[in-house]
Amino acid sequence: MTHDMSSRSRGSVSIEAIVLIPLFLGTVLLIVHTSLWVYAQGVAHAACLDAARSATAWAEVDQEPQHIARSILHQREVGDDWQVTVSLNEETVSVTITGIATSAIPGCHWRVESHVTLPREIAPS
Secondary structure (H helix, E strand, O other): OOOOOOOOOOOHHHHHHHHHHHHHHHHHHHHHHHHHHHHHHHHHHHHHHHHHHHHOOOOOOOHHHHHHHHHHHHHHOOEEEEEEEEEEOOOEEEEEEEEEEOOOOOOOOOEEEEEEEEEOOOOOO
């Protein structure tokens, strides 16, 4: 049994595959990369919140809230170059975390930032 294929349609599936497969893989990588960034945002916010809760009971800035945040970020392995800043005033505690999320696409690094402000539980001494 022979197939009568015109010379125009011969090889068209290969050309379609050459175009569609990289597009499909790129889309999958972008979805994975975005998912990693969203997860890193959530973990950074949770670390920020835990550090702020810890700092509300301190009379002055201590290393413990920063240690708590860094420990959470390190355990989850969601990125690099994390900076944790804790600041206290008479009424509130503010914690800011910034860093770079883990990347699924080489050379594409998305910044993660989270900020939490909570009221203080004790009066400053």
